[in-house]
Amino acid sequence: MASQGLPLYLATLLTGLLECIGFAGVLFGWTSLLFVFKAENYFSEPCEQDCLLRSNVTGPSDLKAQDEKFSLIFTLASFMNNFMTFPTGYIFDRFKTTVARLIAIFFYTCATFIIAFTSANTAMLLFLAMPMLAVGGILFLITNLQIGNLFGKHRSTIITLYNGAFDSSSAVFLVIKLLYEQGISLRSSFIFMSVCSVWHLVRTFLLMPKGHIPYPLPPNYSYGLCSRFGARKKENKAAEHETKELQSKECLPPKEENSGPEQQQQQQQQEPHSFRHCALSRRFILHVVWLSIIQLWHYLFIGTLNSLLTKLSGGDKVKVSAYTNAFAITQFFGVLCAPWNGLLMDRLKQKYQKAAKRTGSSSEAVALCSMVPSLALTSLLSLGFALCASIPVMQLQYATFILQVVSRSFLYGCNAAFLTLAFPSEHFGKLFGLVMALSAIVSLLQFPLFKVSPESNAVYVSMGLAIFLTLVHPFLVYRECRAEKTKSSVDA
Numbered sequence: 340m341a342s343q344g345l346p347l348y349l350a351t352l353l354t355g356l357l358e359c360i361g362f363a364g365v366l367f368g369w370t371s372l373l374f375v376f377k378a379e380n381y382f383s384e385p386c387e388q389d390c391l392l393r394s395n396v397t398g399p400s401d402l403k404a405q406d407e408k409f410s411l412i413f414t415l416a417s418f419m420n421n422f423m424t425f426p427t428g429y430i431f432d433r434f435k436t437t438v439a440r441l442i443a444i445f446f447y448t449c450a451t452f453i454i455a456f457t458s459a460n461t462a463m464l465l466f467l468a469m470p471m472l473a474v475g476g477i478l479f480l481i482t483n484l485q486i487g488n489l490f491g492k493h494r495s496t497i498i499t500l501y502n503g504a505f506d507s508s509s510a511v512f513l514v515i516k517l518l519y520e521q522g523i524s525l526r527s528s529f530i531f532m533s534v535c536s537v538w539h540l541v542r543t544f545l546l547m548p549k550g551h552i553p554y555p556l557p558p559n560y561s562y563g564l565c566s567r568f569g570a571r572k573k574e575n576k577a578a579e580h581e582t583k584e585l586q587s588k589e590c591l592p593p594k595e596e597n598s599g600p601e602q603q604q605q606q607q608q609q610e611p612h613s614f615r616h617c618a619l620s621r622r623f624i625l626h627v628v629w630l631s632i633i634q635l636w637h638y639l640f641i642g643t644l645n646s647l648l649t650k651l652s653g654g655d656k657v658k659v660s661a662y663t664n665a666f667a668i669t670q671f672f673g674v675l676c677a678p679w680n681g682l683l684m685d686r687l688k689q690k691y692q693k694a695a696k697r698t699g700s701s702s703e704a705v706a707l708c709s710m711v712p713s714l715a716l717t718s719l720l721s722l723g724f725a726l727c728a729s730i731p732v733m734q735l736q737y738a739t740f741i742l743q744v745v746s747r748s749f750l751y752g753c754n755a756a757f758l759t760l761a762f763p764s765e766h767f768g769k770l771f772g773l774v775m776a777l778s779a780i781v782s783l784l785q786f787p788l789f790k791v792s793p794e795s796n797a798v799y800v801s802m803g804l805a806i807f808l809t810l811v812h813p814f815l816v817y818r819e820c821r822a823e824k825t826k827s828s829v830d831a
Contacts, residue, residue, distance in 0.1 A: 347563065348489045351546045352497070355483040358542065359504035360674060361511060362447065362535070363479040366420060366472055368512030369413050370644045371667045374660060375519050381462040382408045406646050407789070412465050413642045414786040420473035421634075421779030427478050428772025432765075435550040440482050440543045447475030448536040455529035479539075480505050481771065482547065484755055488554035492689070495709075496681035498759065499752030503677025506670060506748045513667030554764055614766045618773060622761060622816070627774050629714070629812040630754055631781035633721045636802045637747050639785045640728060646789075651733045662736060669740040677748035680716075684709045684756055707761060708820045713753045714813035720746035722806045729799035 376382075382405045431439040450472035457464045480501065487497035515528045548562035617623055644666065645659070652658035687709035724742035727735055758770050791798050 344489075344560070347546075351486055351489065351563070354542050354546055355486050355501065356504050356674075358479055358539065359483055359501050360508050362508060362532070362539075363476045363483075364505040364508040365511045366413075366416055366469065366476060366509075367506070367641060368509035368667055368670065369416075369641060370663050371509075371512040371516040373409055373645050374663055375516050375525055376409065376462075376465075377405070378519070379525065380459045381405075381457075381465070383459065409645075410642050410789045411786060412469050413638075414783065414789075415466065416469035416473045417638050417642075417785070418779045418782055419470035420477050421775040421782060423474045423776075424477050424481065425769070425772030425776035427474065428481060428768035428770075428775075431478075431481055432768035436482050436485070436547055437543060437549045439478055440539070440547065443475045443478030443482065444536050444539045444543070445475075446471045446478070447539075448533050450475060451529045451533040455526045455533065476505075476508075477775075481768065485552040485554075487759075488552040488556055491556065493681075493685060494554070495684040495756045495760070496678050498755050499677040499681030499684075499748075500674065502752035502755055503674040503748045505751065506673030506677065506744065509673075510667050510671035513664060513670075516664075516667070612763060614769055617762045617766055617770060622819070623770070623774070625812045625815060626754075626757060626761075627777050629718070629809045630750070630774060631778040632802075632805045632809050633718070633746075633750055634778050635781050635784060636721065636725055636806060637743070637750070638782050639788055639798075639802065640724075640743065642785055643789055647728075648733075648736070651731060651736070658733070662733075665737060666740045666743075669744045673744050673748040676745045677752045680713050680749045680752050681756065683716075684713055684760075687712065707816055707823075710753070710757050710760060711813050711817045711820065713749065714757070714816060715810060717746060717749040717753050718806060718809045718813065720749060721809075722803060725799060725803035725806055729796050729803060731796065 427439065427442070430442065450468045453464050453468035454472070457468070483501050484498055486501070487494040490497050515525065518528055519525060545564045550562075552562065553560070612620075645663070648659045648662050652662070720742060724739060724746050727739040727742055754774065755771065758774065759767055762770055788798050
């Protein structure tokens, strides 16, 4: 990392962190926003309030129908949050950073304007606005993840930090809820969020590259404001060529002077794989299953939390509001939890790199070894979260909230770091988009599961069992690392 570019790198890092905390993952503060929508009588029948006062018979069925509409909105929005990462990831790879960010700003601004001008009579517009908000937010995250490339050895830490900031942004809807309770209208809050798009535009052109941030970072690399004047274009072209050479050196083991036909064949097999080869590999397929199961549980919990709290509190709105606030507050600490995972991966990677120099192991095996503890720890945290949620005790939900935010911050940071370390960097956008798109299809199961949950704890218990099976993924990655180490020692 060049010292002359350090101020610019830090400005990009800090503003990107602010962007992720304030905007990228606000969708997952849905529980807080849902409380406001219900207070505004969204999807309530005109006579519902009178019916609730006059009879206890019609109330539950009307509330169930209202909850199902909200659940469907969140299901569609969370589906789009994941599924659209594949085409948007392709756009990011093909058309680079500026184009991807302009698309993100367009979707996000349109979504916030639509929500600002909705009312109980036009609540159906939420089916359009919330998915658009999700797509814009995930594009903000994708374009910011590359900032980790600016910080070399701390790359995994930065990536997980941004994913933690993405999780923490769900607290924004808590702020909107609290402002609403103080008399600030929903419209005013979302108009303010729309105006903030000016800041996104300024950051896009002054503090972000037009193309991609390469890794490893070449010397004399410039971007943003520094490269807009065109004085260093030739240096950047030379840097791109040097980056490709550095990438090839990092991905391949040192070549021997007298290499026979067998060694040449091995070197060809170790060259960066095509996108198709990566997408069909066992490593990638198992990772998709791992992410899909754990993510489905998180989405199901968020989507059913309001109904679950209503049931456990016996319909006490004050308790529901208090626990909703507690849940949203814990979400904010995701930005503090996620870097622990990144620090663990970076420390392990440095440790295994030292061992690799002695044994001659490939850098790919080193990267995989550093991921095993993080993958296993994420599965175990999610399992504990599922077990706590399955126990119908109101006070225990505080522990559930803590485990949820820690496991979720580990989940997405681990996902992004695994894709960057286990596969060629030129396919990151497409692979990230594909894994999120495939997991999105699985996430559609949350709506039919909502029909059963929270009336039956069998759903939560079943999800806990499914999460336990995700431990197969880190175990097989560990076996793959062991096989690579054994092969390297034999060859040596």
